[in-house]
Structures are given as C-alpha cells and as structure tokens.
Amino acid sequence: MLSFAAFPAPGRRARLSDFPSKDANPSPAPAGDAVIEVRDAHYSIGGRKIFDGLDITARRGRITAFMGPSGTGKTTLLRLITGQSTAERGSVKAWGQEVSRMSSPELFALRRRMGMLFQNGALLTDEDVYENVAFPLRAHTKLPESLVRQLVLTKLQAVGLRGAARLMPSELSGGMARRVALARAIVMDPELLIYDEPFVGLDPISMGVICRLIKQLNDALGITSIVVSHDVQELSSIADDSFLLSGGRVVAKGTPAELHKSDLAEVRQFMEGLADGPVPFHYPAPDLARDLLGEEA
Amino acid sequence: MSAQVDSMPIAWLRRVGSMSLFFVQVCARSVASFTKPGLIVRQIYNAGARSLVIVMLSGLFVGMVLGLLGFDTLQRFGSEDSLGVLAALGMLKVLGPVLTALLFAGRAGTSLTSEIGLMKSTDQLTAMQMMAVDPLRHVIAPRFLGGIIAMPLLAATFSVIGLFGAQLIGVQQMGVDAGAFWSQTQNAVDLRDVTEGIVKSLVFGVACSLIAVYEGYHSEPTPEGVGLATTRTVVTSSVMVLLLNYLLTAAFLTKS
Numbered sequence: 001m002l003s004f005a006a007f008p009a010p011g012r013r014a015r016l017s018d019f020p021s022k023d024a025n026p027s028p029a030p031a032g033d034a035v036i037e038v039r040d041a042h043y044s045i046g047g048r049k050i051f052d053g054l055d056i057t058a059r060r061g062r063i064t065a066f067m068g069p070s071g072t073g074k075t076t077l078l079r080l081i082t083g084q085s086t087a088e089r090g091s092v093k094a095w096g097q098e099v100s101r102m103s104s105p106e107l108f109a110l111r112r113r114m115g116m117l118f119q120n121g122a123l124l125t126d127e128d129v130y131e132n133v134a135f136p137l138r139a140h141t142k143l144p145e146s147l148v149r150q151l152v153l154t155k156l157q158a159v160g161l162r163g164a165a166r167l168m169p170s171e172l173s174g175g176m177a178r179r180v181a182l183a184r185a186i187v188m189d190p191e192l193l194i195y196d197e198p199f200v201g202l203d204p205i206s207m208g209v210i211c212r213l214i215k216q217l218n219d220a221l222g223i224t225s226i227v228v229s230h231d232v233q234e235l236s237s238i239a240d241d242s243f244l245l246s247g248g249r250v251v252a253k254g255t256p257a258e259l260h261k262s263d264l265a266e267v268r269q270f271m272e273g274l275a276d277g278p279v280p281f282h283y284p285a286p287d288l289a290r291d292l293l294g295e296e297a
Numbered sequence: 298m299s300a301q302v303d304s305m306p307i308a309w310l311r312r313v314g315s316m317s318l319f320f321v322q323v324c325a326r327s328v329a330s331f332t333k334p335g336l337i338v339r340q341i342y343n344a345g346a347r348s349l350v351i352v353m354l355s356g357l358f359v360g361m362v363l364g365l366l367g368f369d370t371l372q373r374f375g376s377e378d379s380l381g382v383l384a385a386l387g388m389l390k391v392l393g394p395v396l397t398a399l400l401f402a403g404r405a406g407t408s409l410t411s412e413i414g415l416m417k418s419t420d421q422l423t424a425m426q427m428m429a430v431d432p433l434r435h436v437i438a439p440r441f442l443g444g445i446i447a448m449p450l451l452a453a454t455f456s457v458i459g460l461f462g463a464q465l466i467g468v469q470q471m472g473v474d475a476g477a478f479w480s481q482t483q484n485a486v487d488l489r490d491v492t493e494g495i496v497k498s499l500v501f502g503v504a505c506s507l508i509a510v511y512e513g514y515h516s517e518p519t520p521e522g523v524g525l526a527t528t529r530t531v532v533t534s535s536v537m538v539l540l541l542n543y544l545l546t547a548a549f550l551t552k553s
Contacts, residue, residue: 082427108429115427122424125416139430181424188428 033060034093035192035224036081041090043076050076051087052248058192058241063218063225065235065256068245069270069279074228075119077245078196081226082114083107094192112140115185119197121177123169123184129156130165133184140188155183159213175206182213192224193217199231207234214238232271236260244270246279319511322433323441330438340443344405344506345450351404352397356455359392360384360462367463368471380473381482384463389486389494390549393456395542398501400455401448402534406509409440410530413513414523422514437514441506448502449495456494493549500541505534 036058043051050073058064066074079085080092086100093099094110102110123132133152137143143151156162159179169177178198185193195214199207215238218225229235235242236256244252244259244267252259252267260271269277285291330336363384371377413436416422422432460482467473509530516526 084423084426108431111427111429116424118420118424120419122420124421124424125419136428136430139428139435184428 034058035060035095036064036226037091037093037096038077038080038087039091039093041080041087041092043073043080043085043087045076049248051090053090054245054248055250056243056253058224058226060224061218061222062240063214063227063238065239065242066226066228066245067230067232067235067242067270069230072245073248074230074245075196078116078194078226078228082111082116082194112188113190114192114194115188115190116194117178117181117185117196117198119200121169121174121181123172123177123181125169127169128165129161129167129169129172129180132169132180133187135184136188151187152183155187156180158186158217159183160209173206175202175209178202178206178210179213182210182217186217186221189221190223192226195225195227195229197229198227199229199234207231211238230270232256232273246270315515316507316511319514320507323438323507323510326431326434326438327442330434330442333439336435336439337442337446340439341447342443344401344409344440344444345447347408348401348404348447348451349454352400352451352455353458355396355400356388356393356458357462359396359455360388360459360464361466363387363392363459364463364466364471368467368473377467377471377473378477379481380463380467381460381478382485384460384467385482385486386490388456388459388463389490390497391542391546392459393452394494394497394501395538397452397455397498398448398505398538399535401444401451401502402505402509402531402538405444405447406505406530406534407527409444409506409509410513410516410527411523413437413440413510414516414518414526417514417516418518418520418523432514437510441510444506444509445499445502448505449498452494452498452501489549493545496549497542497545500545501538504537504541508534508537 034057036056038054038056041051041054042049043054054077056064056066056077066077068074076085080087081094081099083099083102091098095113097106097110099107099110123129124135127135130152133155134148137148137151153162153165156165159182161176161179161183164172164176164180169180172180193214198210198214202210211234214225214227217223227235227239239256242252242254242256242259243250246266252262252264254262259267262268262271266278268274269279275281364380367380367383367387368377371380371383413422416436422436425432425435464475464478468475468478512526512530512533513523516522
C-alpha cells in the first residue's frame, strides 16, 4: 500500500487524499515556466548523427515524457540536460542557464537541484539500502544522525521500503532496487526528477507501483519530472506532455492522447507497436536469394 | 601495420600524459578526503589487512628458500654465520618491497581495478556525479591513499616473516649458531638499509595504487573492458615495480 502520510512536502503536509488514484482521470497540470529548454541541438557519436536540430521543452510542475524507438538518443538527451555531454551546436538550458557553459562547480550546483533515477538503479553495491538513501545527505550536509535517520526512513516509507532498510542491494528485486534509487533521488528534495527508462524489466505490479510513484511524487512535491521510456501504455497514464523522437528530431509532440490520434506514419508505428514502417523491421542487407546462394554482394 | 607501429609510441605517450594528469587530480582530491578518515581506514583494511595472509605466507616461503640457498652458498666459503646478514639485507632492500609490490598488484590492485570498473559499468560513478558528489574524491582518492599506506606495512610484515623463515632453515635446520645469526644481522643492518626498504615500498605503493585506480576509472564499462583493465593493472604494475626497483637501487648505491 503506497502511503505518503508521513511525507514532508515543502511548505505543506501531504495527505493521501491529495493524490489521485490510478484509475481516476487526472486533470492536466497547469502550464508553467520552462525548466529545461533544448533548442536546435546537434550531437553525433562516432560520426553517427544522434540529434539533428532537436527542440524540446519541459515545463515546471509537469511530467514530460520523451519517447522513441531504441537508439534514438533518449538517454543521450538526458546526458545533455545533466551536463554529462555537450551539444555540438544549439542550446541546452536548465532554469534559463546554458548547461554547456557551466564550470564544474556550477554543474555540481545544478545537479543538486536535480534527482535522477537510473535504468538499473545504480545503487552503491557495498552499502545497504539505508546508507544508499543517506548517501547524498552525508555528502552534502552535516545533519545530526537522528535527523538523517528521520529523513531516510521517511523517504523509504514513501516508496514502501522502510522495512528493507538494512537489506543489501544484492538482496533486492529489480523493482525494489528502483524504488530505493527513487528514495535516494528525492532525499535532497530536488526541483527536477529525471527518470531513465524506469519501467524496463519490471513485472506489471512493480511497473504500476513505479508509475504511480512518479505521478504522486510529482504532484506531492510540486516538482518537474522528465521520463524517458518507450513504454507507451504506462507513460500515457501519467505524462502531461510527450515528445516522440525519431531520426534525431522531434517528430511529434503534445499530450499522449494527441499522439494517439496522430496520422503521422512514425507516430502510428510507435504508438501501435507495428513491426514495420518508417523504422524498418530488417536491418539493411543484400538480396536474400543472392545471400543464400552465397554470391558476393 | 606501419600505421599501427607509428601510433604505438603516440598511444603510449598519450597514456603516460593521461595517467600523470589523473595523478595530479587524485593528489588534489586526496587532501580533501582526509576530512573523512573513515573512508581511508576502510580502504587500508581492504588493500592491507585482506592481503596479509598471502603476504605472510609468501614471505615465509621466500625466507625459507633464501635460508636454504644462502646457507648452501655461504658454507662453501666457511661463512655460514653471515646467513642472517644476507637474509636481512636481501629482505629489507629488495625482496620485501619488490615481492610485496608484485603480490599487492596481483591481489589488491586487481581488486581495486575490478571494483572501480564494475562501479563504472553499473552507473554508480555516474550516479555519484548526478548527486553532485565527485567520484575522484569519494571513491578514487581514499582507495589510492589506502594502497599507499598499506604497502609499506605489508612490505615490513613480509620482511619480518621472511627473516624468520631464513632463521627457521638456517638456525633450526642447518645448525647455524643463533647468536651469530642475530648478532651479525644487528651489526650489519643500519638505518640506511631500513630507509631504503621503506622508500622503495612507498614508491611502489604509489605506482601500484595509481595504476590500479587509473585502469579501473578508465576501463570500458563492459565485462570484457573490466577484464582487460584488470590484466593491464597486473602487467603495468609488475613492469613498473621492476623498473623503479632498478632506478631506486641505483640511486641509493650512488648516494652511498
């Protein structure tokens, strides 16, 4: 049972009744300022173009989804936003500041305003769950141990894993590890939460739990969320804005409902999971008959 | 083929440059990491205490071999009473620091490289960066310092156990007079010999720890990449230890 009863939201105490149930039809969050702005971004890896004039915006208080087939650069986009990589051309701004021009201390200051959930959780394997969640607090604050304990247990309670505080990462299931990583990502009360493929490899129950946590955390803490995934079904239930990436550009944007109604071939193939289309099923290869007969291409 | 041969010195130079830069970065972070001594103590335990058994066993057997061969050679000249001097100087000045460093590279060095490489491949280092925590300061510097502190302690243990092994064979088995064994050792070994051993083990500690953390931090984040980095740690450390041993021995001889 997910409960946020003990969750200390900044400025107010969150109540369970504050959060919409999964079945309820959530009303779209009000539009706000741009937290992340990417304009005409170009980026390539090893001569292969990943982004060719990418434009995206993530607005304050909303859940923004970046979707697209594998290899379209969704994770690379997160690396640009967090300053781990730099765009060759164009602009990537976080809270109005150009990320590529930031010095190392400025980048670290920027990252303290962000929390990131990695695809595999990225928990510190030699520390238990409690120490993993306490890690950012110990690194950045000099809080007394009693307060650290309160904060850690509160965040673990929020993700339903207070009872697993003394387990090691190797003792956790994939879904549990991701929830611990989520607790760690929110322990410093970030303004922006970034989720990199949060649903990959999860069973339907864990997927539902993570999905609901993303929505509830976003609403309870009043933060901005960016979710990178190719799980259309789950994203559609929580995202306020969606961007569909393909061929280094945004091929469609809008609410998930608008994307579902789109007539564009790229959008239809992705949203309906069609095997063939603009993204071909077959990797480029010589003629099958010639190949089978052993003729050189 | 020609291009490959041409690029080898450049690749080697690039590697030396990259490692030097890394050394400066780690040294700069090392000062700050003293503010969290718990991290360093943990790494001294990992690199030092966990290598203790293999170092002590190796020291014992090397000392015993030294006792056997030393006795066999010295008795030809009727000076088997000098076995203690041979064993003590051999252990303190060369065998202790060099063999401990080779064992350190094989046991603790590979462990450091694979641990850091796996942390990299499972995004733990990136996660730290995303939490605004510098992995060089939090992960690399404590491991580097832990290795440097552990190495002389291990080398001293190796030398003491080795001397005991030589005594075990020379005195207990071959019948060398115990009084002559220890008194000649006491008279022949002075502070300069001990200093040479300490300086060598410190330098080897810096070299082996630096190579281990460098290879781990720069490994490809794949199982194959971590494996290759671990192999490079052993090979590079071993060659560097033998090269540095020659240079330091020559330097100490020139000085005396």
